[in-house]
Each structure stands twice: as C-alpha cells, then as structure tokens.
Amino acid sequence: MRYAAIMNDRYRAAARSGIGAVMGSKMLKAIVVKGTNDIEVADIEAYMEYVKRWHEKMLSHPFTPNRVKYGTTNLIELMQKIGRLPTYNLRQGIFNDYYKIGGETIYRKYLIKPVADFACLQRCGRYTAVYNEPYRCMGGGPEYETLCSLGSRCGISNIEAILYGNWLCNNLGLDSISAGGTISWAMECYELGLISRDELDGLDLRFGNEEAMIELLIKIAYRKGIGNLLAEGSWRAAKKIGRGTERYVMHVKGQEIASQEPRAQKSMGLAAATAARGADHLYGFPVLDEVGFEEEIKERFGSQYLPEIANKLNPRYKGYMVKECEDYMVVIESVGVCKYGTQIPPVFYYDDIVDALRVTCGMDVNVKRLKLIGERIVNLNRAFNVREGISRKDDSLPERLTKVPAPIGPAKGHVVELDQMLDEYYRCRGWNLKTGKPTYEKLVSLGLKDIAEDLLKRGLLVRKASGG
Known part of the structure; x- marks a missing residue:
C-alpha cells in the first residue's frame, strides 16, 4: 500500500511518503546494521563535558518536565487551547472531547512507562496498554500525531479505540497520519453523500464511528474491499472516484497534511506548502511562534521583526522564519540531533x-559554514523536485485552509495567506517569484554548478529571481 512505513526498534516508524512501499517494491524485508569497529570521539574529555552541559541546559528548561511526563501526548491539550487541533478532516481546530484523548488521560489510565532513545534524558516515547476488550493491546506510543489523526480528525473520542488503532498501525506498518487523513476524508465524503455505503463495503462511515475506523485500517493494510482504493491515499482515491470528492482532500503534493491546523499558525501552513516531500511538518518545523518563545525568536531572527514574527496569526515575516527554520532543521537532521531541544x-x-x-568528530566548522550547508541542502532538495516537475503551483494548500475562515476557536475568521508568505519566502531564498525555482546564480553560489547546468540544459531554470 502507498503509505507503508519502515518499522524499526519495534515501535518506531519511518512512515511518511510511503518509503515502506518503496522498500517493499524492491522485495526488501529488512535492513540489519551491525558495527564492527569502535566509535572514536575526537576529544573525549571535552565531549563528556559538553554532554553534561547539554543535559543541564535541557533539565533546567521549564518545557522539559512535561515532555518527560507526557511525551507528545499533551500536545492535544495545547493544540486545543490555541485552536490548532485538526478536527473533522480539518473543518475546524477545536474538538469538544479533546480531554478524553489527551495526555492527562493517557498518563493516568494507560501509561506503563516513558521510553527513551539511546541516552536521551527527555524520554518522550510512551509505552501504553489497554487491558479491556475489544481494544486490548500493549505497545509503543502513541504520539500526538496519531492521537489526532485517528482521534479528533475522525471525530473519535474513545481513547481505547485510538490506542488500538495506534497498535494496528505499528503492527501492520501504516503511516498513521496518512491513514487517519484518508479515513477522515472518506468520512466527510460519506456524510456529504459523495461516497455511498455500498462503496464502503456497507460501513456506516460517519465521523465518530470508531468501529468503522478500526475495520478500515485492517482493510487498507490488506487491500481488501474499499481498502484497496483507500490504500492509495486520499489524493489518488479522490482522483479515481471524482464526483467532487477532490475538494475535501487535505493534502500537499499528494501527501496528507499532518495534525497541524495552519489557519491557527500561519508559519506551519507555509512550511507544509514548501516542504520537500509534500505535507511534512518536520521539514521546517517552525514552532517557535506556536507558544511564544519570544526571547529565542529575538535571538535567532532579530528584534526588528518583532512583534509580528512571534504572532502565530500574523503572516508577516513567516517567509523569513520558515526559510531559516528549514535551513537549520536539515542541518539538525544531518548531524543526528533531535528536533526537541533544538x-x-x-x-x-x-x-x-x-x-x-x-x-x-574533530570538524573545524563555524556557524557561517553550517548555515551555508543547510541552505545548500534545501536548494538541492528543491532542484531535485524541479527536475521532477515541481514549481510554485505545487506549493499549495487546500482551499479549505486558504479561502474558508476558521469557524470557531482563537483563529476564528482566519485563513492562511499563502501567496503573501510564498512571495516573502521565495525572496528570502533568492528563488524566482513566478516559478518558485532556484535561479542559476543561486545554485552556483552554493557550489551546485553541475546541478544548475543540468537544469539549464533541461530548460527548467531561469537566471533571475524575479520575472518569468
């Protein structure tokens, strides 16, 4: 199926963009890595001192205790508070039963223990259990994204059904974000009469029907009945069905939008539109304006952009913020440091x-060099996508988010001003405003002349940042 995950460490999933499907298409069952040499540290004494400093800085931060206690599950409560909790296929960012599926409920009733990656002090992973039928299960998770995707997004408030759905996704190897996004799309289309009950194998696929959600996860994994179509994802399924179902697909570049209601945080909307692999909330991960890290925003981006840049409902300077966050996040991915803490x-x-x-590592590198490396990675990603036909027209969001105001909550009346933010983003990147493509000069300045020459020969590149 299209959004299969690569499972690792039993309960962890490399899930987005269907890379598990790519692995399966190669008839590759597993990858085993076993080291034979020692890991050498350039300066072991200095290294241990820095480990101590990093731990002290993290442990002293007021954000850390709740991250250890709840993991990402209490983001349900935070997103509800700021009106950014996707509900009913992103019709709104408020879910009345949020407290039934949130971090406190999981902590009190279902948490067995927090789980950490190697040597991590945050222990943001969860290990949970449901002891009652029909949803008896035990395993890793859930994360916030799954709680929302299989919960509020589908209008489901039975936490035990959601935990069981999480268990199914882990055991069947499904991307829970795309699974929930596809099911919630089908739910909305069913309620609107665009998909019939007969087409759904007799399922009464109303929002809130937890039994139907669970059955669909299994059907999708095994491509049985309607699951064969839904295993293609909502974008491809809607293209096949037609009848106006396309209007309700919440996607970017064919990938279901994650559990981020961008009308309540404009930077996250822009980041979803510009991410290299479709709707990817972690590519730029511009969360500094989410809860008001104003001092850190000032330190990283400059006081001249305040207060607008720190206001999650103000689109101004979000192009600059997302550009800077993308450059930093690809560096973080490259060195293997977690996004939490950075x-x-x-x-x-x-x-x-x-x-x-x-x-x-003994690397002699400075901040300026690291920033250049980050910018080069993002431009290389974009150059790859340009070769495959991606341009500004694809840096888009569903009309529900750009034209339909949020109906309730703190973001009531707001839409995502995407074109305004895209213009600023492209200017900050030095890309062509009309096409959204890197210019020849930009790629050359980043040491990517061979890439620039290749795209120029293909007729896919312009030399100027503005104009055609």
Whole structure:
C-alpha cells in the first residue's frame, strides 16, 4: 500500500511518503546494521563535558518536565487551547472531547512507562496498554500525531479505540497520519453523500464511528474491499472516484497534511506548502511562534521583526522564519540531533552544533559554514523536485485552509495567506517569484554548478529571481 512505513526498534516508524512501499517494491524485508569497529570521539574529555552541559541546559528548561511526563501526548491539550487541533478532516481546530484523548488521560489510565532513545534524558516515547476488550493491546506510543489523526480528525473520542488503532498501525506498518487523513476524508465524503455505503463495503462511515475506523485500517493494510482504493491515499482515491470528492482532500503534493491546523499558525501552513516531500511538518518545523518563545525568536531572527514574527496569526515575516527554520532543521537532521531541544524548546542553536561537531568528530566548522550547508541542502532538495516537475503551483494548500475562515476557536475568521508568505519566502531564498525555482546564480553560489547546468540544459531554470 502507498503509505507503508519502515518499522524499526519495534515501535518506531519511518512512515511518511510511503518509503515502506518503496522498500517493499524492491522485495526488501529488512535492513540489519551491525558495527564492527569502535566509535572514536575526537576529544573525549571535552565531549563528556559538553554532554553534561547539554543535559543541564535541557533539565533546567521549564518545557522539559512535561515532555518527560507526557511525551507528545499533551500536545492535544495545547493544540486545543490555541485552536490548532485538526478536527473533522480539518473543518475546524477545536474538538469538544479533546480531554478524553489527551495526555492527562493517557498518563493516568494507560501509561506503563516513558521510553527513551539511546541516552536521551527527555524520554518522550510512551509505552501504553489497554487491558479491556475489544481494544486490548500493549505497545509503543502513541504520539500526538496519531492521537489526532485517528482521534479528533475522525471525530473519535474513545481513547481505547485510538490506542488500538495506534497498535494496528505499528503492527501492520501504516503511516498513521496518512491513514487517519484518508479515513477522515472518506468520512466527510460519506456524510456529504459523495461516497455511498455500498462503496464502503456497507460501513456506516460517519465521523465518530470508531468501529468503522478500526475495520478500515485492517482493510487498507490488506487491500481488501474499499481498502484497496483507500490504500492509495486520499489524493489518488479522490482522483479515481471524482464526483467532487477532490475538494475535501487535505493534502500537499499528494501527501496528507499532518495534525497541524495552519489557519491557527500561519508559519506551519507555509512550511507544509514548501516542504520537500509534500505535507511534512518536520521539514521546517517552525514552532517557535506556536507558544511564544519570544526571547529565542529575538535571538535567532532579530528584534526588528518583532512583534509580528512571534504572532502565530500574523503572516508577516513567516517567509523569513520558515526559510531559516528549514535551513537549520536539515542541518539538525544531518548531524543526528533531535528536533526537541533544538527547535522546541529552542535550547540549542548553531553555535552549540559547531561545538558538538568539534569535540565529537574533530570538524573545524563555524556557524557561517553550517548555515551555508543547510541552505545548500534545501536548494538541492528543491532542484531535485524541479527536475521532477515541481514549481510554485505545487506549493499549495487546500482551499479549505486558504479561502474558508476558521469557524470557531482563537483563529476564528482566519485563513492562511499563502501567496503573501510564498512571495516573502521565495525572496528570502533568492528563488524566482513566478516559478518558485532556484535561479542559476543561486545554485552556483552554493557550489551546485553541475546541478544548475543540468537544469539549464533541461530548460527548467531561469537566471533571475524575479520575472518569468
């Protein structure tokens, strides 16, 4: 199926963009990595000192205790508070029964223990259990994204059904975000009369029908009945069905939008539109304006952009913010540091990464060089997509988010001003405003002349940042 995940460490999923399907298409069952050499640290004494400093900085941050206690599950409560909890296929960002599926409920009733990746002090992973039938299960998770995707997004408030759905996704190897996004799309189309009950194998697929959601997860995994179509994802399924169902697909570049209601946080809407692999909330991960890290925003981006840049409902300067966040996040991905601690909470920044690379790897690199590397990675990603036909027209969001005002909550009356933010983003990147493509000069300046020449020969590149 299209959105199959690569499972690792039993309960962790590399799930988005269907890379599990790619792995399966190659008849590849598993990848086993076993080291034979020692790991050498450039300066072990300095390294241990930096480990101590990093731990102290994280432990002293007010954000950390709740991250240890709840993991990402209490983001349900936070997103509800700011009106950013996708509900009923992103019709709105408020779910009346949010407290039934939130972090406190899981902590009190279902948590067995927090789980950490190797040597991590945050322990944001969860290990949970449901002891009652019909949803008896035990395993890793859930994360916020799954709680929302199989919960509020589908109008489901039975936490035990959601935990069972999480268990199914892990055991069947499904991307829970795309699974929930596809099911919630089908739910809305069913309620609107665009998909019939007969087409759904007799399922009464109303919002809130937990039994139907569970049955669909199994059907999707095994491509049985309607599951064969829904295993293609909502974008492809809607193209096949037609009848106006396309209007209700919440996607970017064919991938279901994650559990982020962008009308309540404009930067996240822009980040979803510009992400290299479709709707990917982690590519730029611009969460600093989400809960008001104003001092860190000032430190990272400059006081001249305040207060607008720190206001999640104000589109101004979000192009600059997303550009800077993307550049930093691809560096973080490259060095293998977690996004928690580097972006939320925003404790560590480029200078800390420079020090970490020096004492660990012996690399002589400075902040300016790291920023250049980040910008080069993003431009290389974009160049790849340009070769495959991606341009500004694809940096889009569903009309529900750009033309239909949020109906309730703190973001009531707001839409995502995408074109305004895209213009600013492209200017900050030095890309062509009309096409959204990197220019020849930009790629050359980043040491990507061979890529620029290739795209120029293909007729896919312009030399100027503005104009045709």
